[in-house]
Amino acid sequence: MTVSELKKQFFDTLRNIYPKEEAGSFFTILAEEFLDMSRLEIALYPEKVLTPGQLQQFTDAQERLQQHEPVQYITGRTHFFGLEFGVNKNVLIPRPETEELVEWILNDLQEQKNKELEILDLGTGSGCIAISLAKNLPHTKVSAMDISSEALKVARENALKNEVQVDFLEQDILKTERLPKRYDVIVSNPPYVRELEKKEMQKNVLDFEPASALYVKDADPLLFYEKITALAAGALKPSGALYFEINQYLGKETEALLRKKDFLSSLKKDIFGVNRMLKGIKHEN
Template structure:
C-alpha cells in the first residue's frame, strides 16, 4: 500500500470517531514516528511504499485508535515543551496548558534574587514539569514527588532521556506533615476534575488515563490545593512562589482559599483558550 492509499484508509476507518483535523494530526505523527517523514514528505512522496510489516503495524494502531486509546499510549511517548517524554497508562498525558504553566514559572523564576533555586514539583506524573524546568534553568536543584511508584518509574526514565538530574520521591502529599527543606518555588498540577465533570471528559481520557491523577470528590474539590498551600506556607522561602494549574470552574474558590490562608500577590492567569487555568501566589507582600 502506498502512503497516499494508507492515508485514505486511515481517514475512512476513523472518520466516525474523530474530527478530520485530529485524524490528520494522528496521521502525520505516525508517519514521522514510523518513517521519519515530515508533513511535506506526505505531499511530495505520495507513492512511498509501505512494507507489509509496517502496514500490519499501522493497521493494528488504527484498530486501537478506533477503540479510543490515546495515540500517546499506543506509541509510548509524547512531546512536551519541545522535549520527548515516555508515557504509559500510569501517567497522565502532558497537556498544552501545563506547558503554559511551565513557561510562567520559568519567567518568574528568573526574577528571583537567589543565586541557586530549590524547586519542588508535587504530583509529578511523567516528570514533565520538573524536567522542563531543569532543561531551561541554570544553578537549580529540583525535587519531585508522586504517590504512584509506577509513575515515578516513568519520570525517572524521562529524566535520563532528557539528561537532567531530578530528586524523585514517593509521597502521599495528603498525608505529609512537612517537606524536607525550604523551596524557592513549589509548583503543582494536582488532581482537580470533579466527579460531576466526568460528562465533559472524552472517552479516550476517561477510559484510559489514571483516575487517581485526574479526579477529586465533588464535596472537597480543593483538597490537594488546601494541603499544598498549607505546606507551602511553612516551606517557601521569604520571596518564594507557589504555582498551581487549576480547575477553570473553581478559580474564584481557589483564589479565595489562598487569600484565606494568607497568601499575597495572588495572580490568576488564563490559558491559550481563555480559561482561568493558572495561579501564582507568594507569602511575602
C-alpha cells in the same frame, strides 16, 4: 499495500470518529513513527510499498485510534515545552495549559535564573513541569513527588532522556506532614476534576488517562490545594512562591484557601480566557 492505499484506508476507517484535520495529523504522526516517513516523503512517494511489519504496526495503531486511545499513548511520546517526553497509561498526557504555568514561573524567575534555587513539583506525573524547569534553570535544584511508582518510573526516564537531574520522591502528598527542605518555589498541578465534570470530558480522557491523576470527589474538590497550601506555608523560604494549575470553575474558592494562609495571591487566565493558574507569595514577616 502502498502508502497512498494505506492513507485511503486510514481515512475511510476513521472518518466517522475524528474530524478530517485530526485524522490527517494522526496519519502524519503514525507515518513518522511506524513508516519512518515525513509528511513530505508521504507526498513524494505515494507508491512506496510497505513491508508486512510496517503494515501490521500501522494497522494496530489504527485500531487503537478507533477505540479512542490517545495517539500519544500509541506512539509512547509527546512534546511539552519544546522537549520530548515518554508517556504511558500511568501518566497524564502533559497539556498545553500546563506549559503556560511553566512559562509563568520562568518569567517570574528571570532575574534569579543564575541563582541556586530550590524548586519542588508535587504530583509530577510524567515529570513535565519539573524537567522543563530543570532544563531552563540549570543552576536550580529540582525535586518532584508522586504517589505512583509507575509514574515516577516514567518521570525518571524522562529526566535521563532530557539530561537533567531531578530528585524524585515516592510519597503521598495527603499523608505528608512536613516537606523535606525549604524551597524558593513549590508548584503543583494536582488532581482537580470533579466527578460531576466527567460529562464534559471526551472518551479518550475518560477511558484511557489515569483516574488517580485527574479526579477528586465532588464533596471535597480542593483537598489537594488545601493540603499543599498548608505544606507550602511551612516550607517556602521568605518571599517564596507557590504556583498551582487549578480547576477553571473553582478559581475564587482556591484563591481563598491561599489567602486564609496569609499568601498574597493572583489568578491567571490561560489562552482560552479561563482562570487556570494561581500564584501565592509568602508574606515576609
